[in-house]
Amino acid sequence: xxxxxxSSPPAITLTIAGSEATGGAGAQADLRxxxxxxxxxxxxxxxxxxxxxxxxxxxxFVPVEQQVIADQLxxxxxxxxxxxxKLGMLGTPATIDTVAAALKSQEWDNVVLDPVLICKGxxxxxxxxxxxxxxxxxxxLATFVTPNHFEAESLSGITIxxxxxxxxxxxxxxxxxxxxxxxxxxxxxxxxxxVDVYFDGETLEVLSAPKVGDVAVSGAGCTLxxxxxxxxxxxxxxxxxxxxxxxxxxxxxxxxxASNAPFDAVWQGGAHA
Numbered sequence: 001x002x003x004x005x006x007s008s009p010p011a012i013t014l015t016i017a018g019s020e021a022t023g024g025a026g027a028q029a030d031l032r033x034x035x036x037x038x039x040x041x042x043x044x045x046x047x048x049x050x051x052x053x054x055x056x057x058x059x060x061f062v063p064v065e066q067q068v069i070a071d072q073l074x075x076x077x078x079x080x081x082x083x084x085x086k087l088g089m090l091g092t093p094a095t096i097d098t099v100a101a102a103l104k105s106q107e108w109d110n111v112v113l114d115p116v117l118i119c120k121g122x123x124x125x126x127x128x129x130x131x132x133x134x135x136x137x138x139x140x141l142a143t144f145v146t147p148n149h150f151e152a153e154s155l156s157g158i159t160i161x162x163x164x165x166x167x168x169x170x171x172x173x174x175x176x177x178x179x180x181x182x183x184x185x186x187x188x189x190x191x192x193x194x195v196d197v198y199f200d201g202e203t204l205e206v207l208s209a210p211k212v213g214d215v216a217v218s219g220a221g222c223t224l225x226x227x228x229x230x231x232x233x234x235x236x237x238x239x240x241x242x243x244x245x246x247x248x249x250x251x252x253x254x255x256x257x258a259s260n261a262p263f264d265a266v267w268q269g270g271a272h273a
Contacts, residue, residue: 046063
């Protein structure tokens with residue numbers, strides 16, 4: 001293409017998330033997903049998470065200072081005409097307040113929430129405070145929410161043991177939040193397929209794909225939500241975005257990356273490869 005030729009600009013897509021030092025999840029996974037799906041990715045970091053190889057690979061969690069988070073978002077929101085944001089790990093009630101204020105400062109077409117309710121690097125009391133703040137201050141702002149099995153149980157208040165339970169959880173979460181829901185059963189629902197339930201208030205659809213192993217893979221949830229955000233940013237309908245994201249994540253799990261850590265990570269280039 002010559003310098004005088006132009007193509008349509010990519011959709012700008014923001015992720016507000018933590019950095020996960022091994023690169024398997026968090027902002028790193030989000031940005032790889034955005035790149036693979038053809039959107040221009042921007043990140044505002046909320047925290048830094050690293051695993052401790054000397055302590056059974058437990059999380060080490062360090063929040064970014066609130067002014068630094070606010071400064072990042074001020075620069076990003078001033079720079080780009082943003083309409084789509086994906087929310088990952090926020091980590092503290094203070095960060096939730098900072099992010100909520102930034103979200104409320106403009107209108108959004110798509111606010112995709114991966115509702116990370118537990119940070120394993122925090123004390124239980126702090127984690128509970130964060131969970132409650134997320135439900136009170138961020139969930140009402142979401143247009144699309146992607147809870148995993150544990151998060152769907154927490155948000156719906158029911159026990160999920162089978163696909164019918166997962167459907168009911170999706171209905172409850174939609175009713176309480178108003179958001180489109182993709183409730184993820186993943187490997188935790190018995191059967192040969194990894195099943196997720198989509199519900200938007202009218203359409204209920206079960207998305208399924210053969211399980212690739214029986215152990216959760218690092219970055220799968222981040223990647224799914226980021227892929228949904230990318231597809232929405234490009235103009236896809238919510239159900240189509242969910243379907244594309246499901247396929248994208250399945251391929252990424254199939255082509256997972258192994259390391260010295262006791263877990264594998266999704267490879268976002270799997271579908272392309």
